[in-house]
Amino acid sequence: MSRMVAFLIDAVIVTISVSILAWTVAITQSLLQLPVLAELLRLGGLFPDFESLLAGFVGTIMFALYTVFFWATTGRTFGKAFMGLRVVTTSGRRLTLPRAMIRLLGYLVSALPLFIGFLWSLIDDRRQGLHDKLAGTCVIYTWAARPDERFLAYQLQRLAPRLDDEE
Numbered sequence: 001m002s003r004m005v006a007f008l009i010d011a012v013i014v015t016i017s018v019s020i021l022a023w024t025v026a027i028t029q030s031l032l033q034l035p036v037l038a039e040l041l042r043l044g045g046l047f048p049d050f051e052s053l054l055a056g057f058v059g060t061i062m063f064a065l066y067t068v069f070f071w072a073t074t075g076r077t078f079g080k081a082f083m084g085l086r087v088v089t090t091s092g093r094r095l096t097l098p099r100a101m102i103r104l105l106g107y108l109v110s111a112l113p114l115f116i117g118f119l120w121s122l123i124d125d126r127r128q129g130l131h132d133k134l135a136g137t138c139v140i141y142t143w144a145a146r147p148d149e150r151f152l153a154y155q156l157q158r159l160a161p162r163l164d165d166e167e
Contacts, residue, residue: 009079106131
């Protein structure tokens with residue numbers, strides 16, 4: 001669940017970025033009064049909804065650059081950082097640029113058959129999705145245990161010698 005929320009946060013960030021970029025281009029075009037450019041981009045009516053196609057393409061490219069850049073440099077995107085997650089190799093090291101790109105391409109493979117590659121992480125012992133297996137990566141939690149979890153661990157540790165004495 002936390003991985004999905006992280007993905008949605010990242011999607012919102014990229015969507016807002018693309019919207020700002022599209023708004024800036026539209027304002028610039030109207031201020032410079034370039035209707036000829038707009039008509040050229042539509043290829044004379046061949047693509048009447050060219051702006052939507054272009055926004056989708058730019059959004060996809062920006063999402064790819066965003067995720068690969070942050071996975072390769074910090075191991076996490078803003079969404080993953082917010083959720084306390086980090087992507088590492090199966091040996092615990094930081095991702096290289098090629099491995100981050102393989103993981104991103106693995107997203108496509110994971111999504112193709114009804115997102116089964118993503119759902120695989122729910123039944124896998126190491127919580128790896130198909131994209132993680134292809135890239136040799138895994139997602140780990142980076143935040144420290146909460147105080148209530150530390151309290152429970154401490155109490156269990158204190159009880160352990162007593163339980164051994166009773167046997």
